[in-house]
C-alpha cells in the first residue's frame with residue numbers, strides 16, 4: 001500500500017528544509033514535492049510540525065536496549081534492530097570485537113544470518129570489524145587479547161567468514177604489514193578506517209594513500225595531536241577524501257573538541273556514530289560488555305579501571321547534542337547522521353537522502369528533535385506512544 005506523508009518539513013539532499021509531501025510505494029520514495037494530490041488507496045500520514053529526514057545510519061555500534069551485536073545469536077541482533085528504530089536508526093553495521101578470533105568468527109556468523117531487512121526493525125548492512133589489527137597500546141576498551149599483528153591469512157579468514165558483508169574495518173597503520181592489509185581490504189570492497197592507532201602523521205598519510213578513507217572515533221583511542229606531529233587526525237585532515245567519526249555524547253569528547261572537528265573537517269566529512277554498547281537506553285547499573293564488566297552512571301559506560309567502555313548514547317541524542325552545542329545547524333547534524341555515513345559505506349545511491357528512487361528510510365522528528373515516527377523501506381516501524 002502506498003503511503004503519503006503530508007505537510008512535513010522535508011530535509012532535501014542539498015541541505016535545504018522545505019515544506020512538502022513524500023509519496024512512498026514499494027519500499028521506495030516515488031515523489032517529493034509540495035501538495036502531492038491524494039493517491040487512491042494510500043495511507044495518509046499527517047506530518048505537520050514534524051521534520052522529515054533520511055533515517056539515521058549508525059556505522060559504529062555494539063548494541064543497545066540490553067541487546068549486544070557481538071553475539072552468537074542472530075535473534076539478539078534482530079531484537080536490537082527492532083529497538084533501534086525508536087531512536088531513528090534505519091540502518092546499521094554491527095561492530096565486532098572479541099576476546100579472540102574464534103569468538104569473533106562466531107559473532108560474524110550471527111551477523112551474516114541476521115543481515116538484510118529485519119521485520120519491524122532497522123536494516124543490518126553488514127560488519128564493522130574494530131580490529132583485530134589495532135594497537136595494543138591504543139586499544140581503549142577493546143578486549144586485552146583482541147589486538148593481533150597484521151597477517152594476510154587472518155584477514156582472509158575474516159573476509160571469508162564475513163561472506164561479502166565486511167563493510168568497514170579499523171586498522172592501525174603503524175603495525176608492520178598493515179599497508180598490505182589496507183590494500184587487500186579495500187580491494188575486497190571494505191571501507192578502511194584508521195583507528196585504535198599510535199601512528200604518527202607520516203605513517204597515517206601513507207595509509208590514506210594506500211586506500212584508507214575513514215577515521216574511527218576521532219581523537220578517541222589514537223595518538224593525540226602534537227604541534228610538530230599532528231598524528232592520524234592531522235593526516236586525515238590533509239587527505240580530502242577522508243571522513244571522520246565523532247562520538248558527540250559529551251563524554252568521549254568535549255563539546256568544543258566536537259566544534260573544532262566539525263569546523264576543520266566540515267559537516268560533509270563528519271559522521272555521527274554512537275559507539276553504543278548493550279546497556280545504552282537502559283537505566284544505571286552494572287552490566288557485562290562482552291567478556292568485561294562495566295557500569296553505567298551519568299550516561300557514562302566505565303570499566304572498573306575508569307576506561308570509557310563505549311557509549312550509552314543514541315543517534316537522535318547525538319544529533320540534538322551537536323545542535324545544542326552550536327556545533328552544527330539542524331540540517332547539517334541530520335546529514336551527519338544519514339547522508340555522510342551512507343557515502344562512507346558506498347550506499348549513497350540508494351540510502352541517506354529523501355529523493356525519488358531512494359529507499360524509503362525516513363525519520364519524523366518533533367520540534368525538540370525527538371523521534372516521532374520511523375519508516376524502514378516504506379514500512380512504519382515505530383510510532384511514539386500517544387501519537
Ligand SMILES: [Zn+2]
Nearest residue numbers: 060095130275
Ligand atoms: Zn567501538
